[in-house]
Amino acid sequence: MTWGATALLLGFLTGCAAPGAARTASAAAAATPEMPDTARRARIRMELAVSYYQAGQHQVALGEVAQALAAEPTNAEAYNLQGLILMALQDWPAAQASLDRSLALQPGEPNTLHNAGWLQCEQGRYAQGIAALERVMALPRYGARAQSMMAKAMCQRRSGDLAGAEESFFKAHEMDAGNPVIAYHLGDLLFRRQDLERARFYVRRLNNGEYANAESLWLGIRVERAVGDAAAMRQLADQLQRRYPDSKEWQRYEQGAFSG
Secondary structure (H helix, E strand, C coil), X not given: CCHHHCCXXXXXXXXXXXXXXXXXXXXXXXXCCCCCHHHHHHHHHHHHHHHHHHCCCHHHHHHHHHHHHHHCCCCHHHHHHXXXXXXXXXXXXXXXXXXXXXXXXXXXXXXXXXXXXHHHHXXXXXXXXXXXXHXXXXXXXXXXXXXXXXXXXXXXXXXXXXXXXXXXXXXXXXHCCCCHHHHHHHHHHHHHCCCHHHHXXXXXXXXXXXXXXXXXXXXXXXXXXXXXXXXXXXXXXXXXXXXXXXXXXXXHHHHCCCCC
């Protein structure tokens, strides 16, 4: 998943530790010989499903989840993952049904509640989605508040509440200052709001670190262009060409399509 299209899905993809991909969560723990045979088969299928999902092979991932559920029909994690895959396919009713089934088996599970809130945002039900994400963040001992706050910010941005989105992105950054996805979206929003110096601060720090990718370099190029720093813009363009010569961002640079 690219930063610009981060799905913000929790449970199997928790947080973002590297550009273009999410950290595999420990929810899909390795199968062990001590497990009952059905549980071990289900866990192996779940591990495969997560791998296929991360690789964008959604139909194959759904098949692996189906086999996990055949082995273990009451596996709440499997229904949660099924919901995430169906969200990627934009099959909203089926995704809702899967998440509802997961919550029926494991009521109040916060990662699934987060995903259900984000599903509302994906469908344009922004008020409901924001309210759901706020309820998740209010849960005691919830450990993924930064991701939920980022999801809230993105939901606010989609709804047109740019001031609210900016406030939420800053809160998410305070919670997890090292998260490159939060930094990218914060810099992008500040750039689009023409708060150029602050956008420059966050994007430069991101591009000077280990998590710079084609999207962040392209954002940096546009920020430096808007500020009027031709030397910094050229330096970032050289990086983009060298590291990502086949990217759509480099194609846009060559075409001079700086507005996109």
